[in-house]
Amino acid sequence: MSSSKATSVFTLLDIGRSLQRMISTHYNKPYWIKTEIAKLNAYTKSGHCYPDLVEKQNGQVLAQMRAIIWSDTFKTISKQFEDMTKKPISEGMTVLLLAKVNYHPNYGFSLTILDIDASFTLGEMAKEKLENLKRLKAEGIFDLNKSLTLPKVPQRLAVISVNTSKGYQDFMNIIAKSHSQFNFKIELFPALLQGDKAITSIAEALENIENRRKEFDAVTIIRGGGGDVGLSCYDSFVLASKVARFPLPVVSGIGHSTNETLVEMVTFTNKITPTDVAYFFIKAFQDCLDELHNLDTKFSSLVKLKLKEEQQELKHIHHDFKTQVNALLQNHNYQLKEQRQRIKSTMPSLIRSRFDYLQNASQRLGWLTQQHFQNQRQDLLQLSKILKKVGKSKIEHQHQHLSYLSSTLNLLSPERLLKRGYTLNLVNDRIIKSATELKPGDRLKTVFSDGYAESNVVKIEPDEEN
Incomplete structure (x- = not known):
C-alpha cells in the first residue's frame, strides 16, 4: 500500500517524545490521588518500591497504573506512615498519595509518588473499625464471649503466641513461679501476632483449639515486645467475630495500652500485658485458695462451737439418763422383792398341788395303759381267727383252679x-x-x-x- 506525498511519517521515538512534552506541559505539578495499592513490589536490595495502583467499583477494575517510590522517599514515607497509623504500608490498603505524572519513551507511563497522607489512611482505618464494631453489635455477637462462664479455677490453658515472644516468656516465667503452689496445664498454639497474615494465623490456631475444646478451660492471646505497629489485624471483623463466637472464654494480652482493638473489646476480659494475663489466672487460683482458707476457718469455728454445744447437751442427757436409770432400778428392785415374797408364800401350796396332780396323772396313766393293752390283745385274737378262716378258703380255691389247669394242659399236650x-x-x-x-x-x-x-x-x- 503506497503513501501519498502529503502523509507525514513519525518514528516511535517522535510519538514518545511528543507525549512526554505534552504530559510534562499539562501535568507539571504533583496531584493528590486516592487509590488502592493492589501490589506493593518493594525491593529490599535497592530500596525502591514499584506499586501497582488500582481503582475498583463493585469488584470491577475501572483504572490501573504503575507507580514508583524511590528508595530515600520510600524510607521516609514508610517511617512517617507507621509512626502515625501503627501499620506498615501494605497491599489492599486505600491511600491518599501525592504523585507526579511522568511519561518516558522507553519506560512508558508512571506515577512518581512523593508522599502518602497517613492521616487519610488513619481515618479510613478508624472508619472501617467503627463499621466493624457496629456490625458486631448488629449481628448480636459482640457480647457472646463475655457471656461465657470461666471455671472457678481455670487450670487448662491454650496459649496463642510465639515461643520466642518476650511476652510469652514473661507469661511462662510468672506461671512457673506459682507452679509449686498452683498446677497449671499450658499448651502453646504458635501463630503470627501482627501484620495482615496474623488474621489467618490466629484464626487457624483458634480452630485447632476449638477441635479440642474439651481439653481446655480458657484461651489467651498474648503478645509482648515491640510497638503498636501491625496491630490493625486485631480490628479485622473476621478475627473479631471468630473470637466473639469462640466457645471458650478468651483472655487477651496483646501488650499495648493505646486504642483498644475490636478483638480486645469482644474477649471475655482484656488485660494489657501478658504479665497481667498470668496474674489474672494466678489470682483465680489464689482467690479460690483464700476462699478455701476462709471456709476452713469458718468450718473449724463452727465445729468447735458445735462440739461445745454437743458436750453440754451430752452432759444434760447423761444426767437425765443416770437419774432415770436409778429410778428405774429402784422400781425394778421393789417389784423383784414383791415377786420374791409372792413366790415364797405361794411356792409350798403350788408344789403340793402339782405333786398331787402328778400322782393322780400317774395312776390314771397306768390304768389307761393296762386297759389299752387288753383291748389290743382282744383285737389281735379276733384278727387271727379271721385270717385262719380266710386263708383256708383261699387255699382250697387255688387248689381247685390248679387241678383245672392241669387237666387242660394234659388235653393240649403234644404227645396226646x-x-x-x-x-x-x-x-x-x-x-x-x-x-x-x-x-x-x-x-x-x-x-x-x-x-x-x-x-x-x-x-x-x-x-x-x-
Whole structure:
C-alpha cells in the first residue's frame, strides 16, 4: 500500500517524545490521588518500591497504573506512615498519595509518588473499625464471649503466641513461679501476632483449639515486645467475630495500652500485658485458695462451737439418763422383792398341788395303759381267727383252679395230640405252621406219636381260600 506525498511519517521515538512534552506541559505539578495499592513490589536490595495502583467499583477494575517510590522517599514515607497509623504500608490498603505524572519513551507511563497522607489512611482505618464494631453489635455477637462462664479455677490453658515472644516468656516465667503452689496445664498454639497474615494465623490456631475444646478451660492471646505497629489485624471483623463466637472464654494480652482493638473489646476480659494475663489466672487460683482458707476457718469455728454445744447437751442427757436409770432400778428392785415374797408364800401350796396332780396323772396313766393293752390283745385274737378262716378258703380255691389247669394242659399236650393222629412238621428243627413257609427242595421232618419220617418237598399248593 503506497503513501501519498502529503502523509507525514513519525518514528516511535517522535510519538514518545511528543507525549512526554505534552504530559510534562499539562501535568507539571504533583496531584493528590486516592487509590488502592493492589501490589506493593518493594525491593529490599535497592530500596525502591514499584506499586501497582488500582481503582475498583463493585469488584470491577475501572483504572490501573504503575507507580514508583524511590528508595530515600520510600524510607521516609514508610517511617512517617507507621509512626502515625501503627501499620506498615501494605497491599489492599486505600491511600491518599501525592504523585507526579511522568511519561518516558522507553519506560512508558508512571506515577512518581512523593508522599502518602497517613492521616487519610488513619481515618479510613478508624472508619472501617467503627463499621466493624457496629456490625458486631448488629449481628448480636459482640457480647457472646463475655457471656461465657470461666471455671472457678481455670487450670487448662491454650496459649496463642510465639515461643520466642518476650511476652510469652514473661507469661511462662510468672506461671512457673506459682507452679509449686498452683498446677497449671499450658499448651502453646504458635501463630503470627501482627501484620495482615496474623488474621489467618490466629484464626487457624483458634480452630485447632476449638477441635479440642474439651481439653481446655480458657484461651489467651498474648503478645509482648515491640510497638503498636501491625496491630490493625486485631480490628479485622473476621478475627473479631471468630473470637466473639469462640466457645471458650478468651483472655487477651496483646501488650499495648493505646486504642483498644475490636478483638480486645469482644474477649471475655482484656488485660494489657501478658504479665497481667498470668496474674489474672494466678489470682483465680489464689482467690479460690483464700476462699478455701476462709471456709476452713469458718468450718473449724463452727465445729468447735458445735462440739461445745454437743458436750453440754451430752452432759444434760447423761444426767437425765443416770437419774432415770436409778429410778428405774429402784422400781425394778421393789417389784423383784414383791415377786420374791409372792413366790415364797405361794411356792409350798403350788408344789403340793402339782405333786398331787402328778400322782393322780400317774395312776390314771397306768390304768389307761393296762386297759389299752387288753383291748389290743382282744383285737389281735379276733384278727387271727379271721385270717385262719380266710386263708383256708383261699387255699382250697387255688387248689381247685390248679387241678383245672392241669387237666387242660394234659388235653393240649403234644404227645396226646400225636396219639390222636396229628403230626408235627419241621424243617431244620423249625416248626412249619403254613405251606407258604416251604419251598421245593426243603428236607421235611414229620414227627408221629411213635417216631418220625423224612421227605423232600416236591410241590407246594397253598389253599386259595386262606
